[in-house]
Amino acid sequence: MSDISLPCRSDNLSDALKKLKLTAADSTVDSLEGCLDCLLQALAQNNTETSEKILESGILRLFPNLLTSQSSCTAKVANIVADVAKNEFMRSPCVDAGLVPPLVQLLNFDDQEVLLQTGRALGNICYDSHEGRRAVEEAGGAQIINDHIKSLCSITTPANQKLMTVFCGMLMNYSNDDDDDILQTQLISMGVIPTLVKLLGIHCVNAALTEMCLVAFGNLAELESSKEQFASTNVAEVLVQIFKKQTEHEKKEMIFEVLAPLAENDIIKIQLVEAGLVELLLQIVEATENSDKDEDVAQLKTASDLLVLLLLGDESMQKLFDGGKGSIFQVVLSWLPSNNHQLQLAGALSIANFARNDGNCIHMVDNGIVTKLLDLLDRHVEDGNVTVQHAALSALRNLAIPVVNKAKMLSAGVAEEVLKFLKSEMPPVQFKLLGTLRMLIDAQADAAEQLGKNVKLVERLVEWCEAKDHAGVMGESNRLLSALIRHSKSKDVIRVIVQSGGVKHLVTMATSEHVIMQNEALVALGLIAALELGTAEKDLENAKLVQVLHRLLSDERSAPEIKYNSMVLICAVMGSEPLHKEVMTLAFMDVVAKLRSHENKTVAQQASLTEQRLAVES
Secondary structure, three states, X not given: OHHHHOOOOOOOHHHHHXXXXXHHHHOOHHHHHHHHHHHHHHHHHOHHHHHHHHHHHOHHHHHHHHHHOOOOOHHHHHHHHHHHOOOHHHHHHHHHOOOHHHHHHHOOOOOHHHHHHHHHHHHHHHOOOHHXXXXXXXXXXXXXXXXXXXXXXXXXXXXXXXXXXXXHXXXXXXXXXXXXXXXXXXXXXXXXXXXXXXXXXXXXXXXXXXXXXXXXXHHHHOOHHHHHHHHOOOHHHHHHHHHHHOOOHHHHHHHHHHHHHHOOOHHHHHHHHHOOHHHHHHHHHHHHOOOOOHHHHHHHHHHHHHHHHHOOOHHHHHHHHHHHOOHHHHHHHHHOOOOOHHHHHHHHHHHHHHOOOHHHHHHHHHOOHHHHHHHHHHOOOOOOOHHHHHHHHHHHHHHOOOHHHHHHHHHOOHHHHHHOOOOOOOHHHHHHHHHHHHHHHOOOHHHHHHHHOOHHHHHHHHHHOOOOXXXXXXXXXXXXXXXXHHHHOOHXXXXXXXXXXXXXXXXXXOOOOOHHHHHHHHHHHHHHHHXXXXXXXXXXXXXXXXXXXXXXXXXXXXOHHHHHHHHHHHHHHOOOHHHHHHHHHOOHHHHHHHHOOOOOHHHHHHHHHHHHHHHHHO
């Protein structure tokens, strides 16, 4: 068998594979070496073809023994596994041949080259292979890799940086499983996030290592449980420092992909603001706003979207608003008149986010924000950008919430501008339009009457009350119909709503699952019955109002205010002969009598009054 120890020639792969089978059985280290070198040379020349021949030869099943028996050949065997596992078709055979457990065991050794090749092999087996990742998980590979990184991360020698890059790459591939977050959750539980953040902070000048860490972060950052761990580290500071040094578009995009999910966490938002991310984002906006290059357009969108996201946190938003003196607030104002739709959108969304507390809203309205938003909206009336329309209307709706702002905004012509969008067929725009008008007329009788007498508006509301595919639009339309009556208390408004067919929708609204909507409907119906019963009588009868009220009073789950307003309404409709007849037909007396002992005093008192009225009318 002396020929077995002859070195395998790279141009004769079949011969090399046969010899390797015999040599592996003979397990002579010297004789193995040449055959392994031969395979490595062949893989370097034509990886795919060589891998196919290795698979066909069946020698993979010999590799567990070669990996288990520690020798000077161990690193080369692991190197061959790493090279063949670059091919997708080889990953499952590597798992099936039982290579993963012995590879994981090799991670317990100190030899740098063995660790390097083993890390490569496991990383490649995990790449885009659920089966490979599972095998590594069962063998406990991720924990050992994490422990290695933790103990070696402070060493900055080139050899160690290379090893850390390979280990990070393995974790990157291991955590990249979109279909199953179990492995990602396990990595988070074993504390991989603080380890990688520390590693990245120390080795941030190493481009390859940085890239591996960032992709691994991206794989983990979507999980809610990861955000708490990230928040307990200095990840914000580290990412902002790395971002500052990047000049390549692709590298910036990679960091953006980590920042976006992390910035959903309110604690990380404030950390990013304090680390100076906002200033960097504003620099990107300034550098790209007038460019039409694809990559600049993409960067502008990503940077401005991230700025808007940072404003969603209450603390970060207030810090950036800074009483209206914040630099970002001043810049955002300049975006509204811009000709760039992305900046217009980001500007309007930012104002909507700043307008999340009364103090900010009052300050902004007093300093002329409304005119800027109306000018922006006016540019988007005809064939406008729907996202900009939606954002500007969102901002106006929020600004209209403080009582002191309503009259000022009405005087500025907000209602008239908003009404220009009545013809919109886009549900998001319809929804915000309705919300803005409803906020504006709250306790503003004149405005409510003026809008309530607008037949086109009321007819559109009645139409939208039937938008069953868009629950938000349907709900807001009902609420605005009710608000027009409640705030105007106007007979003219009621007549327009009755003539437009709005009564049946208010009766339906009284059966809503939301108490606030039920109550708004009952109060509006009470005003209709008190002010224009004759006009609405037929519609109330057709909408089966009396039966609805009977159900509300009989239902033990009805809130006290619902019971109270239902009884007020019963008394109010008694002036109508057909409705009176319906009340007498149903057993209202029994239901109302029970309510006299209701725990809520107001309900009990109204029950007594209603019972007396029913007795008199019977």
